[in-house]
Structure formats: C-alpha cells, structure tokens
Amino acid sequence: MSLKYTEDHEWIQLEGDIAVVGITHHAQDALGDVVFVDLPEVGKLLVQKDIAGVVESVKAAADVFMPVSGEVTEVNEELRNDPSLANSDPLGKGWFFKVKLSAPDEVDALLDETGYTQFTAG
16 A cells, blocks of 8 residues: 555555554655654554654654554654654654554545645645
C-alpha cells in the first residue's frame, strides 16, 4: 500500500495491522532543522487526532498528531538519538513510531498522495 497523509502533515504506511508514522517532507521543510523529538511511550493507547509527540526545530515546535487510533508498539530510538533524520530521510529512517490499528477504517479517510499534494499547494 502507498502512503497516506493527514492535513496535519503526518504520513502513515500500513504493514498489515501496523501503521508506521512520520512527518512529511512538507512538514520538515516548514520546520527547518529538527533538533529534538518527543516520542510517545510504547504501549500507550491513543485515538485519532491525539497529540502523540512533539518535534522541535531551530524555528519552532510542532505537535505530532495521531493519524489513526491505536496502541504505540515501537518508537524510533535512532530518531531520538539523531533528530536530523526527520530532515534527511523523513519517509525512511526518520519515521517516528509504529501503531497497532484499533480502527482500521480511519485509514480510508486520510489523503492519498494526489490529495495531499493538492492540499499543500492550496
């Protein structure tokens, strides 16, 4: 499955019933150099739109929202140790956390790449 996006500039990619979550190229471009990330606790149950973490850059701090409801199963410790991965590889090594979906149908309401591109252009 391809990536899905939120209007809050998170992306998700499904791996079965697990969603990998990160911030988009657009978000990291707007933030500038990322210097710190606050990631959720493994085992934490969050619902869609909850604040899951924070990303801080030299310009600003921004909340990272849950794109879908579920339980955090893993966080990217490499990102915690090297926040610049959110800039250098936001869709790869710069992922933030993984979530076991509790409401898989929420994915259907997220934007596809075309929709997200149109949203960020407007």
